[in-house]
Amino acid sequence: MILVANRMKPGFLGALQETVSVPLVLVGYCAGGKGVGCVANDGFAGAREIVKYLYGLGHRRIGFVGDRGMLQAVRTRFDGYKAALAELNLAVQNEFIALADSASPDRCSIEVMLSGAPRPDAVVAATEDLVPEVLDVASRLGLGVPDQVNVVGIWDTAEVAATGECRPRVVVAWEEIGREAVRMVTDAIEKGRRLNTLLIPPELTWGGAAEQSGAKR
Numbered sequence: 749m750i751l752v753a754n755r756m757k758p759g760f761l762g763a764l765q766e767t768v769s770v771p772l773v774l775v776g777y778c779a780g781g782k783g784v785g786c787v788a789n790d791g792f793a794g795a796r797e798i799v800k801y802l803y804g805l806g807h808r809r810i811g812f813v814g815d816r817g818m819l820q821a822v823r824t825r826f827d828g829y830k831a832a833l834a835e836l837n838l839a840v841q842n843e844f845i846a847l848a849d850s851a852s853p854d855r856c857s858i859e860v861m862l863s864g865a866p867r868p869d870a871v872v873a874a875t876e877d878l879v880p881e882v883l884d885v886a887s888r889l890g891l892g893v894p895d896q897v898n899v900v901g902i903w904d905t906a907e908v909a910a911t912g913e914c915r916p917r918v919v920v921a922w923e924e925i926g927r928e929a930v931r932m933v934t935d936a937i938e939k940g941r942r943l944n945t946l947l948i949p950p951e952l953t954w955g956g957a958a959e960q961s962g963a964k965r
Contacts (some may be wrong), residue, residue, distance in 0.1 A: 750929050753777045753821050771936035771943060774931050777820055785936070785943030787929040791821050791902065794950040795828030795872060797833075798900045798918055801871040803836050803954060807898060811844035811861055811868030813878045818847075822874045825902055829872050844868045858885045861895055862897065870894075873901035879917075881958040902950065918950045 749768060752775040761779055773785035778943045802810050802910065812829045814822050828838050843864050846857040861868065862885055873879045878923040883893060894915070903919045925948050935941040 749773070750775060750933060752819060767946065771933050773929050773943060775925060783943070785836035785929075785932045785934060786945040787925050788945075788947055788951045789904075789922075789925065790930045790947035792828035792831070793947070794902050794918045794920075795825040795874075796832040796869075797950075797952055798872050798902070799829055799832035799836070801916065802872075802898060802900065802914075803832075804897065807870035809841075809844060809866060809869045809965060810838065810872070811846065813858060813861075813871055813882055814874035816847040821904075822862045824950075825872075825874050855881055855885055856898050858882055859889070862886055862889055862891060868897060870898040870900070873899060876901050876903040876905060876917075916952060916954055918952050921948050921949050925950050 749770050749772050750782055751764075751772065754776050756777060756779070761782060761784065765783065771785065773787060775786075776788050778786040796863075799810055810829075810833065812826060818826060833840055844861060844867075845860040855888050858881060860883075871882050873882055879899060882899050886893055886897050886899070893899055900916050900918070901919050904922075928946055928948065931943075932943060932946065936943055
């Protein structure tokens with residue numbers, strides 16, 4: 749069985765394992781040490797790559813936009829963001845972090861972050877839904893993108909960003925994740941291999957006009 753989920757209620761996985769006796773692989777959610785396999789996006793590596801990419805462009809005040817009730821996938825991205833700052837000897841500054849009270853975009857917290865003094869000169873958006881929110885707030889504040897504030901998001905879908913221009917983003921490799929989940933299940937059935945945890949790194953690419961024409965950088 750392959751189970752695709754981004755969250756689980758306490759006790760659900762244990763109850764499922766008592767009900768079925770086939771190899772079980774989770775996609776998008778990791779439950780370590782519970783006798784199941786897991787294939788998921790390496791959100792930690794994705795956020796870390798974004799921070800280092802922005803650092804390479806000269807940004808030193810790098811912010812993060814997420815939500816307070818973080819799903820596991822977003823939590824790992826936040827951890828990757830903080831880890832990359834530490835590696836680059838940059839301090840984690842609370843005023844550069846905007847966390848909504850729910851999974852829905854919170855323009856107020858984004859506006860507070862971008863109107864502060866100092867304010868971030870670049871922002872990591874934890875999901876694709878947050879990218880247009882950050883861009884809209886930046887526009888209303890009169891901040892030029894990417895000159896005054898650069899914005900890079902992590903995309904869980906393959907849809908091209910409707911932002912009107914080419915911009916960098918990190919895209920979750922869902923097709924590869926799906927293939928590896930099937931491979932893990934069949935290897936367990938046919939070859940008796942143990943189920944394990946496999947994290948697939950996302951890809952830094954460009955969305956918008958360049959992506960539509962097949963271009964990459």
